[in-house]
Amino acid sequence: MRRRSSRDALVLAIIGRPAGLPGPERVDLARFWERFDTLAPLHVRAGFGLATVAVSVIAPRLAGHRSGLASLDAIAADALVRRAAANPVTRPLLDAATIVACFAYFDDDRVEAAVRGGLEVAIDEGEEAQS
Amino acid sequence: MSASARIDGRELRTGLRLGAEVVVVGSGPAGATVAAELAAAGVAVVVVEAGRWWEPHEFRPGTFGAMADAFRDMGASMVVGGAPVPYVQGRMVGGSSPVNGAICWRLPRDVHRSWLADDGALSDALPWDVLEAVTDQIENRLGVAPTDDAVAGAKNRLMARGAEALGIEHRPIRRNVVGCRGLGRCLQGCPEGHKASVDRTLLADAEAAGAVVVSSVEVSSVITSRGRAVGVQGTADGGGAVRVMASHAVVVAASAVQTPALLLASGFAQGPVGEHFQAHPGVSMTGRFAEPVRMWEGASQGHEVTGLRHEGLKFEVLGMGVDLLAARVGGVGSDLAHHIEDLAHHADWGAAVRAEAHGRVRLVAGRPVVTYQPTARDVGRYRRGLRIMGEMMLAAGAETVDPGVRGFDRDVRDPRRLRDLEDHGPRSAAAFTAAITHMFGSARMGSDPARSVVGLDFQHHNVAGLYVADSSVFPSNLGVNPQIPIMAIAVLCARRVAGLDLDRPATDPVLSSSHTHGVSNMTIPGPIAARLELEDLMSMSGAQLWGLMQTGGRVDPDALAGQQFLGADLSMGRIGHAVLWETFRKAIVRDEEGRGHRGWNVKLEQRGTRGDQVPKRKRDGSEAAFAHYRVRTDGERFGWPRGFRVATYFDYGTAGNVFPDGFGFTPVVTVNGDDHDLVLGWEIFRVAGRFVAPSMFWAIRPDGPVDPVVTPPRAPRP
Numbered sequence A: 001m002r003r004r005s006s007r008d009a010l011v012l013a014i015i016g017r018p019a020g021l022p023g024p025e026r027v028d029l030a031r032f033w034e035r036f037d038t039l040a041p042l043h044v045r046a047g048f049g050l051a052t053v054a055v056s057v058i059a060p061r062l063a064g065h066r067s068g069l070a071s072l073d074a075i076a077a078d079a080l081v082r083r084a085a086a087n088p089v090t091r092p093l094l095d096a097a098t099i100v101a102c103f104a105y106f107d108d109d110r111v112e113a114a115v116r117g118g119l120e121v122a123i124d125e126g127e128e129a130q131s
Numbered sequence B: 001m002s003a004s005a006r007i008d009g010r011e012l013r014t015g016l017r018l019g020a021e022v023v024v025v026g027s028g029p030a031g032a033t034v035a036a037e038l039a040a041a042g043v044a045v046v047v048v049e050a051g052r053w054w055e056p057h058e059f060r061p062g063t064f065g066a067m068a069d070a071f072r073d074m075g076a077s078m079v080v081g082g083a084p085v086p087y088v089q090g091r092m093v094g095g096s097s098p099v100n101g102a103i104c105w106r107l108p109r110d111v112h113r114s115w116l117a118d119d120g121a122l123s124d125a126l127p128w129d130v131l132e133a134v135t136d137q138i139e140n141r142l143g144v145a146p147t148d149d150a151v152a153g154a155k156n157r158l159m160a161r162g163a164e165a166l167g168i169e170h171r172p173i174r175r176n177v178v179g180c181r182g183l184g185r186c187l188q189g190c191p192e193g194h195k196a197s198v199d200r201t202l203l204a205d206a207e208a209a210g211a212v213v214v215s216s217v218e219v220s221s222v223i224t225s226r227g228r229a230v231g232v233q234g235t236a237d238g239g240g241a242v243r244v245m246a247s248h249a250v251v252v253a254a255s256a257v258q259t260p261a262l263l264l265a266s267g268f269a270q271g272p273v274g275e276h277f278q279a280h281p282g283v284s285m286t287g288r289f290a291e292p293v294r295m296w297e298g299a300s301q302g303h304e305v306t307g308l309r310h311e312g313l314k315f316e317v318l319g320m321g322v323d324l325l326a327a328r329v330g331g332v333g334s335d336l337a338h339h340i341e342d343l344a345h346h347a348d349w350g351a352a353v354r355a356e357a358h359g360r361v362r363l364v365a366g367r368p369v370v371t372y373q374p375t376a377r378d379v380g381r382y383r384r385g386l387r388i389m390g391e392m393m394l395a396a397g398a399e400t401v402d403p404g405v406r407g408f409d410r411d412v413r414d415p416r417r418l419r420d421l422e423d424h425g426p427r428s429a430a431a432f433t434a435a436i437t438h439m440f441g442s443a444r445m446g447s448d449p450a451r452s453v454v455g456l457d458f459q460h461h462n463v464a465g466l467y468v469a470d471s472s473v474f475p476s477n478l479g480v481n482p483q484i485p486i487m488a489i490a491v492l493c494a495r496r497v498a499g500l501d502l503d504r505p506a507t508d509p510v511l512s513s514s515h516t517h518g519v520s521n522m523t524i525p526g527p528i529a530a531r532l533e534l535e536d537l538m539s540m541s542g543a544q545l546w547g548l549m550q551t552g553g554r555v556d557p558d559a560l561a562g563q564q565f566l567g568a569d570l571s572m573g574r575i576g577h578a579v580l581w582e583t584f585r586k587a588i589v590r591d592e593e594g595r596g597h598r599g600w601n602v603k604l605e606q607r608g609t610r611g612d613q614v615p616k617r618k619r620d621g622s623e624a625a626f627a628h629y630r631v632r633t634d635g636e637r638f639g640w641p642r643g644f645r646v647a648t649y650f651d652y653g654t655a656g657n658v659f660p661d662g663f664g665f666t667p668v669v670t671v672n673g674d675d676h677d678l679v680l681g682w683e684i685f686r687v688a689g690r691f692v693a694p695s696m697f698w699a700i701r702p703d704g705p706v707d708p709v710v711t712p713p714r715a716p717r718p
Helices: A002-015 A029-039 A042-062 A074-086 A091-106 A109-117 A125-130 B029-040 B063-070 B109-118 B128-142 B153-166 B202-208 B255-265 B322-328 B334-341 B376-396 B415-424 B483-497 B542-550 B573-579
Strands: B006-008 B016-025 B045-048 B077-079 B085-087 B144-146 B170-172 B174-176 B212-215 B217-225 B228-236 B241-252 B278-289 B303-305 B313-317 B346-353 B360-364 B367-371 B398-402 B434-440 B466-468 B563-569 B583-590 B597-603 B625-632 B649-651 B664-670 B679-682 B684-687 B690-692 B697-705
Touching: A002 A029, A002 A042, A002 A074, A002 A091, A002 B334, A029 A091, A029 B063, A042 A074, A042 A091, A074 A091, A074 B334, A091 A109, A091 B063, A091 B322, A109 B322, B016 B029, B016 B212, B016 B228, B029 B045, B029 B202, B029 B483, B045 B202, B045 B241, B063 B322, B077 B367, B109 B128, B128 B144, B128 B483, B153 B170, B153 B303, B153 B313, B153 B346, B153 B376, B202 B212, B217 B241, B217 B255, B217 B542, B228 B542, B241 B255, B241 B483, B241 B542, B255 B360, B255 B367, B255 B434, B278 B376, B313 B376, B322 B334, B322 B346, B346 B376, B376 B398, B376 B415, B466 B483, B542 B664, B542 B679, B542 B697, B583 B697, B625 B664
Parallel strands: B006 B212, B016 B045, B016 B241, B045 B212, B085 B434, B241 B466
Antiparallel strands: B077 B085, B144 B174, B170 B303, B217 B228, B228 B241, B278 B346, B278 B398, B278 B434, B303 B313, B313 B346, B360 B367, B563 B583, B563 B697, B583 B597, B597 B625, B625 B649, B649 B664, B664 B679, B664 B684, B679 B697, B684 B690
């Protein structure tokens, strides 16, 4: 469970919060991970696993946070992942992880449809309050 | 098409044995073409494909879904070299053709000339006028035509605008589509079936002419007998073993990676197999335009820039799903979110490089591994290609472009900065984001066996009856999209297989073709039986023998009774053979008391399998008989190891031997269908009530009537 939470957090942080589209936290990532864990080749899963450990687990602690990426608020998570993208050590990991994160986010038909259709998606007040 | 001509490997849980005149491995552009050409000539063809059938309605818009389900390794197979580069291969009926960009190019004349300049004998193997005529027929069958402007979409028009502004030759891409509505989902599979991929055209033609397609079966080895290819073995996705015997030829058309891998796995390592792997690595450039581009609309890849082909560069609009485009536009977190909001304004173009690098395909732990390193000149082409693409994008109205080069600007607005990229940009291939989609040369054809794997007739230099039909036979890469040249050359291969003149199509009325399965009008020099012999099994691996076991036929003890057999151990290796034996004799008789059949073994002087067999003798002069057994047919009641099911087995435990009862069993199968000319046995032991099954096999063939009949040391139990 903890591992899944870390990779969910990585996806959420990578994608950010695109305006007008369903927030990544509203996307059913469990369905994507089930297919990813079954179908992705070993080197892809291993690469994303490494990115998860590096960015979700280790980087927050090196930055002085007491817990991992999953426990950070949206602003802190965004700052952390952007800092990791600028770091020559973690950047290659994030480049590959970004592909997986985009696959995960857009695997939700609502997101795909929203981009293709150019529709505005209502953001509920709860999300606005959280951000 | 007939549903009964299709066998779905996902439903095969037990062994399947088929026969044909020609078996074709792979159903992509090459395999489908060979099957269609041969089937039209009345040849009995079985096509074996690792992937499954897809119906148009199954294709989803996302790239991940397509890559995960329809591509090998989720489209992330990686070459090993200085920079990890993915190579993309479809794994479905139709090969990559249902999920490619539908781009069609004829074989360039300058490429053909270069092949002949290197090996003049290829002029007879690949005559230009015949290739042109065949290409005309293929293009007509696939409905190849320039992309209609009505479905081009903004992304394709922008490339035209940019190329025009720079004065570089460009044109709408010629595509194999019918009734395209510009859905922009070629690379995910057209959900409305508008792409004339080979599964819907040439393979359909093959099926209509009687070909059988076995899908979801990965072929693992080619079977040979006396140096001739006589079939293939593989494993179905459902778990069952599959064996297809071919009375005339085996044609391998599995791609420039899978074909050499199969040849190596089958033990055909002669010549440069796997070497001279060549490709078209591609780099790409994204650009942001003020006007909407909406990359997901319009023909996926509808426009190309051809004016720099002489430099080894060809530019085309890239088609991809929204998910992959989002991953391409750069940034993470709030930066990526902003780009995703803005996705409708981004374009992504690609430059395919006719790379000069040669790589290699090897087999490591049973899997193909490709090593490939672009040369310095190839990397120079990367930089030049990106410069030209960036200039075209800016000329077309892009506000900013992103070359995606590590260590270089991600936001370029000034063309002079692009010149800096070409002149002073990174020299390492690792700095560039590239991908490979076209591969060639890894089983090249030629007149010199030292420099080629197959000869001018596409036949392997060392294995009769084994042909290769795909792009691995190409002497070099092309610099252009290869599916049409692959098909054209595959037609010539098929005609060679069938013994037809190269310029005589299979449907020529001079040949009275029959579509009846199993009837052929080929000019074959005498019938060739696709049968295996004892000596063939002696060179097989344990995996291959296990495959034969699973696809073997039922043994009838009555068919064995009264005969003695020459046997050969297939598993103990040289040391075991030196210490114990390699050859032995078995004898089987009807039980004197009417209780079925029994048999025994006899030690032989070790003289190999040819010539007279001489039994060893005991001190009393009698034959050195040992290990008596009963032949039983109630094997279905056992839960044999590995889920194996078999009726007939030898039971060593109740036959009056001196070792414990219930210790040894040998399930047996016939190898050549219903004939009992070759029987394969699998040694199984029972210890503490559980079966133990090392991969130990033997095989026997008839060697005359039993003489003498030997009595077991103890009275056998019923």
